[in-house]
Amino acid sequence: MDYYLSVATFAALNVILALGLNLISGFCGQVSLGHAAFYGLGAYGAALCSVAGLPMGLSVAVGMMVAGAFGILTGFAALRVREDFLAIVTMGVGFLFLGAVRKQAWLGAEMGIAKIPSPLDKWGYAMLAIGGAVALLLLSLHVRRSWMGRAFGAVAQDEDAARSIGIDVSGYKIAAFFIGTAAAGLAGGIYAHMTQLIVPDAFNFVQSVTILAMVVVGGIGSTLGVVAGAVLLTLMPEMFRFINDYKLLVYGGLLLAVMRFSPEGLAGLVHRWTGRRLA
Amino acid sequence: MLEGRDLSIAFGGVRAVAGVNLRVERGELAGLIGPNGAGKTTLLRLLTGVLAPDSGSVRFEGRDVTQMPIHRRAQLGFVLTHQIVRPFRDMTVLDNVMVAAATQVTLRPWRALVSVDTRPARLRAQALLARLGIADAADKPARSVPLGYLKRMQVARALALEPRLLMLDEPLAGLNYTEAARFADLIAQLNAEGITIVLVEHNLGEVTRIARRLLVLHNGAVLAEGVPRDVMARHDVRDAYLGADQDAVAHA
Numbered sequence: 279m280d281y282y283l284s285v286a287t288f289a290a291l292n293v294i295l296a297l298g299l300n301l302i303s304g305f306c307g308q309v310s311l312g313h314a315a316f317y318g319l320g321a322y323g324a325a326l327c328s329v330a331g332l333p334m335g336l337s338v339a340v341g342m343m344v345a346g347a348f349g350i351l352t353g354f355a356a357l358r359v360r361e362d363f364l365a366i367v368t369m370g371v372g373f374l375f376l377g378a379v380r381k382q383a384w385l386g387a388e389m390g391i392a393k394i395p396s397p398l399d400k401w402g403y404a405m406l407a408i409g410g411a412v413a414l415l416l417l418s419l420h421v422r423r424s425w426m427g428r429a430f431g432a433v434a435q436d437e438d439a440a441r442s443i444g445i446d447v448s449g450y451k452i453a454a455f456f457i458g459t460a461a462a463g464l465a466g467g468i469y470a471h472m473t474q475l476i477v478p479d480a481f482n483f484v485q486s487v488t489i490l491a492m493v494v495v496g497g498i499g500s501t502l503g504v505v506a507g508a509v510l511l512t513l514m515p516e517m518f519r520f521i522n523d524y525k526l527l528v529y530g531g532l533l534l535a536v537m538r539f540s541p542e543g544l545a546g547l548v549h550r551w552t553g554r555r556l557a
Numbered sequence: 558m559l560e561g562r563d564l565s566i567a568f569g570g571v572r573a574v575a576g577v578n579l580r581v582e583r584g585e586l587a588g589l590i591g592p593n594g595a596g597k598t599t600l601l602r603l604l605t606g607v608l609a610p611d612s613g614s615v616r617f618e619g620r621d622v623t624q625m626p627i628h629r630r631a632q633l634g635f636v637l638t639h640q641i642v643r644p645f646r647d648m649t650v651l652d653n654v655m656v657a658a659a660t661q662v663t664l665r666p667w668r669a670l671v672s673v674d675t676r677p678a679r680l681r682a683q684a685l686l687a688r689l690g691i692a693d694a695a696d697k698p699a700r701s702v703p704l705g706y707l708k709r710m711q712v713a714r715a716l717a718l719e720p721r722l723l724m725l726d727e728p729l730a731g732l733n734y735t736e737a738a739r740f741a742d743l744i745a746q747l748n749a750e751g752i753t754i755v756l757v758e759h760n761l762g763e764v765t766r767i768a769r770r771l772l773v774l775h776n777g778a779v780l781a782e783g784v785p786r787d788v789m790a791r792h793d794v795r796d797a798y799l800g801a802d803q804d805a806v807a808h809a
Contacts, residue, residue, distance in 0.1 A: 425662045425669035432645050432656050438607075439643040444631035444660040444718055453666040 283400045287472065289512040290407035291465045296492040296508040297414045297501065298461030303490075304499035305418075305427060306454035307434025308356050309365040312372030313489045316459040318481030319375065320345040320466025325391045325476055334397050338467030342460045349459025353452035360437075372486050379478045390477030394470055403472040410464055411505075417457075418501040419557055430454060484526055491529040494536055497545025502556040506544050558583040558753055559635075559722055564603050564613035573599040575777040576613075581722070581755055586748040588768030588785070589757045592798050596777040597757045598640060601726055604755075605637040606630055617722065632660060636720035640727045640757075642707040644699035650710050651695040654682035657717035685713040689743070705736050712743070722753045729760045741767050765789060773797065 299313045324341030328334060348371075355367045379385050386392070398406065421427045432440040433450050440447050470476050488511065496507020511529075515521040521528050540546045545556040559581040566574050574596045581587055591597050602608040604615055606627045614623045617635050630636075645653050656663070658678040663669045686692045689709040694702045699710065708728060715723055728744065729737040741763040748754045748767075758764040765771070765785040773781040773788060775797040781788050788794055 420673075421670065423673050425659055425672045425675075426666055428652070428656050428659070429663045429666070429669055431648065435645040435647060436643050439639065439645065440656075441627040442605075442631060442637055442639065443657040443714055444628050445656070445663055446626075446628050446666070448626075449666050453670075 280400055283404045285512065285516055287400075287404045287407045289509050290404070290411040291469055292489070292492060292508040292512045293411040293505050294407070294414050294465040295462055295489045296496065296504050297411075297418050298458040298465075299489050300458075300493050300496075300498065300501065300504045301418065301421065301461070302454045302458035303493060304504070305421065305430040305434065306451060307430075308451055308454060309361060309368065310352075310458075311365050311369040311483075311490065312352075312375070312486055313368075313459075313462055314481040314483070314485035315372040315375035316345040316349055316462035317466045317469070317485065317489075318379065318476075318478070319348050319459075320463025321470040321476045321481070322379065322385060322391065322466075323463065324467035325394045325470040326385075328395050328471065329391065329393070334395070334471055338464065338471070341467035341470070342463035345463025345466065346456050346460035349455040349462075350452055352459070353455030356451045356455065357448050369483070369486075372481075372483055376478050376482055386477075388478065390475060391470075392475045394474045394476070396471050396474045398471070403468060407465075407468050407472075410468065414461055414464075415501065415505060421457075422501065422557065426450070426453070487526065487529055491533055494533055495543050497543030497556065500543070500545030500556045503543055503545030503548070510544075558618060559604065559755070560616040561600075561604055562614050562616070564600065564610045564615070566599065566603060566608060566611050573777050574603060574610075577774070577777070577779055579772060579779065581753060583753055584748075584751065585770060586745065586754045586756065586768050588764040588771045589755060589774065590759075590761065590764060590771060591774035591780070595774040595797075597774050598726060599777075600774060601637065601724055601755075601757055605635070605724055607637075631718055632664065634719060634721035635724075636715045636718050636722070637724040638711045638715050638726060638728065640730065642704065642711050644707055644710060646698070646700040648699055649696050650691065650699055650702060650706070651679070651682055651686065653699050653710055654685055654713045654717050655679055657714040658682045658685070660718060681717060682713070685716055686710075688716075689713050704731050708732065708740065709743075712747075716747075720752055722755070723747070724755045724757075726757045727759060728756070729758055729763055737763055761789075 295313065295317055299310060302308050302310050320341035323344035324337040327337035327340045352368060352371055356364055359367055380388055429445050429450050432445055433447050437447050492508040492511045493504050495511060497503030536543055549555050561577060561579045564574055564577045577600060589597055603610045606625060614621055622630055655678045658681040662672045686695050689712060691706050691709045694706050729740055732740060737760055744754060745767040756764060756768060768785055771785045771788045772779060773794050780797055781791050781794050
């Protein structure tokens with residue numbers, strides 16, 4: 279039972295991460311290859327607070343704010359560069375985070391942070407993660423329906439045209455980065471308390487690519503598709519152990535296959551087979 | 558209403574716009590013409606804020622907007638349409654106009670997040686599409702409708718912002734003879750309803766027909782200005798279009 283609970287918890291955390299990235303990349307059209315850095319920022323922020331004696335709820339909130347604040351900084355980068363260059367910049371943010379954390383004694387350097395207080399049991403974390411995933415799912419569906427979602431769509435499709443009809447492109451990009459990275463921070467905070475030990479490598483480039491693969495496989499821009507993608511890519515390595523050893527290879531191949539055969543991911547397949555568009 | 562003072566910009570060694578002064582009065586329909594490479598589009602970009610001038614200033618309704626971002630100018634009622642039509646391709650024609658009709662709601666991202674009511678914007682957008690005669694394409698994706706529709710859609714999108722000054726960059730380009738004439742009539746009619754319009758256009762026949770004042774740009778500077786008939790009769794204007802050598806050949 280414990281095993282299933284922990285798989286469910288990780289699936290839910292991945293849903294939070296993937297939906298956060300989908301807000302940035304799918305809704306607002308801004309590429310990000312460094313999403314794991316914000317997951318890490320949330321985890322480190324929350325862990326430090328918790329070790330210092332703050333209650334878990336507050337620690338997780340601080341982690342979210344730390345991730346969101348750095349997300350806003352990254353958003354400012356997105357005001358200056360687009361597309362391929364933004365991909366490189368966000369990838370750089372990921373490496374910068376890793377490089378910095380590894381060298382900081384107060385962040386535990388390579389050893390990470392251990393003995394993080396863990397006030398909940400397995401059920402508690404599973405419920406918390408699933409609750410967070412559901413909240414983010416509802417938020418995503420709401421954003422899509424709201425005027426924010428329509429403005430995101432305009433920014434994603436043509437920034438210059440969006441400006442000329444009075445849309446504050448910069449404001450929307452920063453908003454997307456803030457919401458998406460704060461969500462990653464939430465996942466990080468829950469993860470840190472659950473595992474009680476965090477190390478820099480948990481938030482490396484492979485993790486960023488994994489989150490991206492969940493979004494792309496599910497169908498970039500489609501909330502339900504991305505949820506399916508996140509769950510599927512969490513379960514796959516569990517069911518087939520060998521995938522774990524060749525994660526980057528398998529995900530890379532999967533990304534290529536999706537780009538080649540169904541650029542809109544699972545959501546695109548559903549649309550093709552049933553004629554219905556997923557939300 | 559709009560005033561550009563001593564506007565200059567250089568790209569590398571090329572002075573694309575050199576010390577241009579211009580005024581646009583409320584209610585007028587002014588044509589900005591000039592041969593290829595004269596600096597028309599660059600001047601328009603300086604005026605609308607796509608480019609920042611090396612020197613000079615732009616004033617709109619008495620206030621200095623030189624440093625103001627494009628979206629803020631658009632919110633003030635100073636709106637431009639692009640030379641190449643730029644629809645949001647994956648949205649329907651109606652949605653394209655709706656986003657523009659909702660600028661009051663989308664002004665602040667956080668306010669946009671809590672706003673889900675699309676009815677007012679939808680009604681206004683539908684009225685504009687009907688007004689421009691493209692209501693039949695409302696639910697088609699913008700990527701699938703012909704250029705004539707997109708040009709009208711772009712004007713509908715601009716009108717949704719309730720502009721007081723509309724800058725149109727080559728709105729007639731790519732349209733055939735009848736379409737261009739009908740579109741020019743539409744522009745004249747919008748002007749008659751009170752919108753001040755500046756038109757950058759290559760179609761001299763239509764622009765001299767509807768504009769009440771012409772501004773000729775040549776080598777980045779204002780060459781001539783005045784009533785279309787007088788301007789077009791000037792030798793230097795003809796030379797600019799045909800090349801000064803034409804006269805030399807004729808005189809030889």
